[in-house]
Amino acid sequence: MFFGAVQLGIMAACIVLFVPMGMAGWHLSRNKVLFFSGALFITLAVCIHLIPYFPSFFPQAPAVVFQQDPVNSCISLLNDITFRSDSGGFFWNWDNSSGSYGCDFQKLGRVDVSDLLNGSWVVVAGDSQARLFMVSLLDLILGSEEMESIHEDLFKRHSDYHHVVEKIGLKLDFIWSPYVTNLTNVVTEFRRNHTYPDVLVMGAGLWHMLHFTNYSDYGDSLQLFRDSLFQLPPVSHRFDMESDSARVLHLFWLGLPKLINKLLNTDEKRVKMTPEMCNAYNQELYKSKLLRPDGGSMLLLDVETLTSKCGIDCSLDGMHYSDVVYEASVQIFLNALLIESHQKL
Structure with missing residues (x-):
């Protein structure tokens, strides 16, 4: 199931990457700067598209977890008495x-x-x-x-x-x-x-x-x-x-x-x-x-x-x-x- 999703993602990425790039090359071959900019934009879009399928290759910032000081936490509970x-x-x-x-x-x-x-x-x-x-x-x-x-x-x-x-x-x-x-x-x-x-x-x-x-x-x-x-x-x-x-x-x-x-x-x-x-x-x-x-x-x-x-x-x-x-x-x-x-x- 996982590999099927990856293959489908790669196929979609290739279509997104090469079809627009080929069209851009056909119409913009005389303007190399514009062609390069368009190719870079499309490549970045594809990378973002692939991140969910390859999370290990894109390190994420660790989640910030706030933990209460255990000393102060217990001190605050000291008066919780039952009779x-x-x-x-x-x-x-x-x-x-x-x-x-x-x-x-x-x-x-x-x-x-x-x-x-x-x-x-x-x-x-x-x-x-x-x-x-x-x-x-x-x-x-x-x-x-x-x-x-x-x-x-x-x-x-x-x-x-x-x-x-x-x-x-x-x-x-x-x-x-x-x-x-x-x-x-x-x-x-x-x-x-x-x-x-x-x-x-x-x-x-x-x-x-x-x-x-x-x-x-x-x-x-x-x-x-x-x-x-x-x-x-x-x-x-x-x-x-x-x-x-x-x-x-x-x-x-x-x-x-x-x-x-x-x-x-x-x-x-x-x-x-x-x-x-x-x-x-x-x-x-x-x-x-x-x-x-x-x-x-x-x-x-x-x-x-x-x-x-x-x-x-x-x-x-x-x-x-x-x-x-x-x-x-x-x-x-x-x-x-x-x-x-x-x-x-």
């Missing part, structure tokens, strides 16, 4: 249907986390949501007995907390910072002292929503906070604990939770902390360009999405949620560090 509940409580996992199956996300255990954070300084700063994040991180790193011994100090309201895991040289600090202006002060203090952590997890907004209820002012404070981050040493999107050439910072923003108005425990909260107001605060976060990939340097730990998926039965008071949400947040955080370091545990 389920049964008589034993709430459980979570990554949603494989979203495409995260190929990213090999892992629920890291104590040994893996110790390897990943070995010799590091991790600072968590923010409000009660940030404190619960810190509790979940410590619970993963420490044993139950050690957690019990620090429980009282860790849950002192409106206070800072410092802990060192001597065995792996890990420093952990929680800095009570209920307003974004407090977070800006934390960054300013690091810059003043010329001492910088390896990892910063920061987030605030609930107190501002309750006590100021002004999303525009919140947006202004986020802009100032973003400006303060620009004055830190270069922020890397690559997590490399062993790099001696430069100290790199890894920044995470702990998002606001979904607020369940009817479960909030005071009238003031129910009046001021409405879903509409929470949405306005979230819009200010995105407008601030604080987050990656909007031009900022902070990776979002999307607590709003997690708490929405966990649902109303997962909430304790319409604002704080079951431990499973903060456990998932910590694992998203750790997997982001793991992916960007190109490590396999």
Whole structure:
């Protein structure tokens, strides 16, 4: 079948080539320039005619295929979590249907986390949501007995907390910072002292929503906070604990939770902390360009999405949620560090 098509093509090409050329030679033999031009034109037309039959003799430019950076692709799927509940409580996992199956996300255990954070300084700063994040991180790193011994100090309201895991040289600090202006002060203090952590997890907004209820002012404070981050040493999107050439910072923003108005425990909260107001605060976060990939340097730990998926039965008071949400947040955080370091545990 193929050879028949080729022969037919050659026959057609010969007719197209020689018949017009013979006629041109007969009529244009006295004008050699015109004859040559006509012959060249016809020859080019025949070549184009034959290209489909002999593709191997006419190399084609390779097709351009755009492939998404696998690191950024997996990072963007980290917050795709599903929850389920049964008589034993709430459980979570990554949603494989979203495409995260190929990213090999892992629920890291104590040994893996110790390897990943070995010799590091991790600072968590923010409000009660940030404190619960810190509790979940410590619970993963420490044993139950050690957690019990620090429980009282860790849950002192409106206070800072410092802990060192001597065995792996890990420093952990929680800095009570209920307003974004407090977070800006934390960054300013690091810059003043010329001492910088390896990892910063920061987030605030609930107190501002309750006590100021002004999303525009919140947006202004986020802009100032973003400006303060620009004055830190270069922020890397690559997590490399062993790099001696430069100290790199890894920044995470702990998002606001979904607020369940009817479960909030005071009238003031129910009046001021409405879903509409929470949405306005979230819009200010995105407008601030604080987050990656909007031009900022902070990776979002999307607590709003997690708490929405966990649902109303997962909430304790319409604002704080079951431990499973903060456990998932910590694992998203750790997997982001793991992916960007190109490590396999």
